[in-house]
Amino acid sequence: MKLPTAFVTGCNSGVGLSLATKLAANHKVFAGVRGLTDAKRADLDRAAAAAGVTDNLEVIECDVASEASVQEAVAAMLAKTDGRCDLLVANAGFSLFGSVEMLPMDDIRSQFETNVFGAIRCQQAVLPAMRQQGAGKIVLLSSVGGVWGQPFNDAYCASKFALEGLAESQAALFRGFGVRVCCVQPGAIRTAFIANAKRPDMAKVPAEYHAPLQRTMAAYQRSGQAAPDTSQTPDEVAQIIIDRVVAVAEPPLKVQTNPAIAAVFEGQLKDTTGEWGVQAAAKRFLAEPAQELSKHDQPMGQAPSHIEVSDFVQTSAGHLEYTIRSHTLGGVVVATHRYSDFARLQTVLASAKINYDNPFPGKLLVHTEARRKERMATLETWLNGALGVPAARDDPAFHAFLGPPAAPSA
Numbered sequence: 192m193k194l195p196t197a198f199v200t201g202c203n204s205g206v207g208l209s210l211a212t213k214l215a216a217n218h219k220v221f222a223g224v225r226g227l228t229d230a231k232r233a234d235l236d237r238a239a240a241a242a243g244v245t246d247n248l249e250v251i252e253c254d255v256a257s258e259a260s261v262q263e264a265v266a267a268m269l270a271k272t273d274g275r276c277d278l279l280v281a282n283a284g285f286s287l288f289g290s291v292e293m294l295p296m297d298d299i300r301s302q303f304e305t306n307v308f309g310a311i312r313c314q315q316a317v318l319p320a321m322r323q324q325g326a327g328k329i330v331l332l333s334s335v336g337g338v339w340g341q342p343f344n345d346a347y348c349a350s351k352f353a354l355e356g357l358a359e360s361q362a363a364l365f366r367g368f369g370v371r372v373c374c375v376q377p378g379a380i381r382t383a384f385i386a387n388a389k390r391p392d393m394a395k396v397p398a399e400y401h402a403p404l405q406r407t408m409a410a411y412q413r414s415g416q417a418a419p420d421t422s423q424t425p426d427e428v429a430q431i432i433i434d435r436v437v438a439v440a441e442p443p444l445k446v447q448t449n450p451a452i453a454a455v456f457e458g459q460l461k462d463t464t465g466e467w468g469v470q471a472a473a474k475r476f477l478a479e480p481a482q483e484l485s486k487h488d489q490p491m492g493q494a495p496s497h498i499e500v501s502d503f504v505q506t507s508a509g510h511l512e513y514t515i516r517s518h519t520l521g522g523v524v525v526a527t528h529r530y531s532d533f534a535r536l537q538t539v540l541a542s543a544k545i546n547y548d549n550p551f552p553g554k555l556l557v558h559t560e561a562r563r564k565e566r567m568a569t570l571e572t573w574l575n576g577a578l579g580v581p582a583a584r585d586d587p588a589f590h591a592f593l594g595p596p597a598a599p600s601a
């Protein structure tokens with residue numbers, strides 16, 4: 192007997208990887224991966240082999256932000272399935288962190304290009320087949336951010352709200368020809384999603400945003416990886432999609448995956464003024480006193496895998512400002528630090544035998560593995576300690592150590 196056909200996007204990591212692997216137990220799965228290379232498909236291949244489903248899983252190139260790529264991927268699938276597609280999972284997505292004032296329009300467009308237009312492109316590509324066969328399911332990976340807008344998630348939440356409106360508009364109509372549309376609404380999932388988030392140029396963030404931004408980032412640090420009780424694994428979310436959408440003849444329009452955040456959905460539905468969500472966001476993300484980033488950069492006492500130093504900007508005072516991203520347990524802490532000279536920083540790192548990559552001018556990847564893992568109490572003291580200067584970033588002694596400020600650029 193022929194297996195039903197599933198097309199899943201964004202399968203090289205996280206929920207997509209897990210779902211594609213699980214579905215392949217009883218589906219012929221076409222697993223979309225953008226920029227497909229051997230390295231990029233390696234985790235998926237390993238998972239499929241471990242689950243014994245390699246024969247049912249075909250990895251295909253698919254960048255949902257590209258019309259041609261989606262068309263090609265779906266055409267290739269339909270050519271191998273006698274024109275059949277039983278399940279589309281529009282999972283590919285990413286997070287653009289920041290509020291609109293700090294985000295270039297191009298970045299906002301690209302958020303919608305992937306999260307919204309990417310899903311629509313996939314729908315357009317598979318719907319003719321589903322209509323013709325008189326059956327099919329379309330799963331859109333939405334989010335709690337599709338029903339509750341959150342600070343510094345303007346574009347991301349707007350993109351997920353757009354998916355909700357899309358699906359709700361389609362549901363009644365599409366059921367007329369046997370197609371069920373379903374928005375899956377997870378809360379935090381312990382994937383690389385936050386680490387993969389695109390971030391604003393911190394050096395250009397207006398001062399009024401600094402404190403709320405720190406509090407919001409600290410709040411996100413406390414959820415996700417650091418909160419196994421309230422976040423979920425990609426496997427858990429994938430299994431819920433299978434149990435409550437794929438395996439159900441007539442799944443509902445919306446499926447929440449995480450009972451720990453049920454109050455958010457209830458609160459949003461009950462208060463037609465929208466004030467529940469505003470108050471909840473203020474309390475959850477903005478109300479706490481500003482906390483030092485350093486208290487959160489290693490939520491479970493683990494060292495970052497690496498620290499990314501980037502976005503160098505010459506300030507009028509002749510300092511170089513740059514952003515440090517501490518990749519920790521999938522979470523990322525962003526702080527703006529000032530040092531007086533990039534070349535000097537490189538020299539100091541080299542002389543302290545700190546491994547780093549300089550992938551392109553103005554960007555350092557400082558590796559922390561094997562070194563100083565033992566006692567990295569804070570990101571800042573670690574970096575300062577690594578440089579041999581146990582001083583606060585604005586301490587003149589610190590700048591004195593690093594040498595005179597670089598000449599301001601013309």
Ligand SMILES: NC(=O)c1ccc[n+]([C@@H]2O[C@H](COP(=O)([O-])OP(=O)(O)OC[C@H]3O[C@@H](n4cnc5c(N)ncnc54)[C@H](OP(=O)(O)O)[C@@H]3O)[C@@H](O)[C@H]2O)c1
Nearest residue numbers: 201203204205206225254255256283284334379380382384
């Ligand atoms: N993690 C969470 O807390 C969370 C919560 C609620 C909802 N979600 C949603 O769940 C979905 C899966 O996220 P995840 O947590 O599994 O994160 P993830 O591990 O970062 O996976 C996202 C996947 O989407 C792919 N992708 C991004 N842009 C793409 C494009 N233009 N074309 C094709 N693929 C693209 C990524 O590929 P690359 O590796 O090439 O970037 C990656 O495979 C997303 O839609 C996300 O919004 C996540």
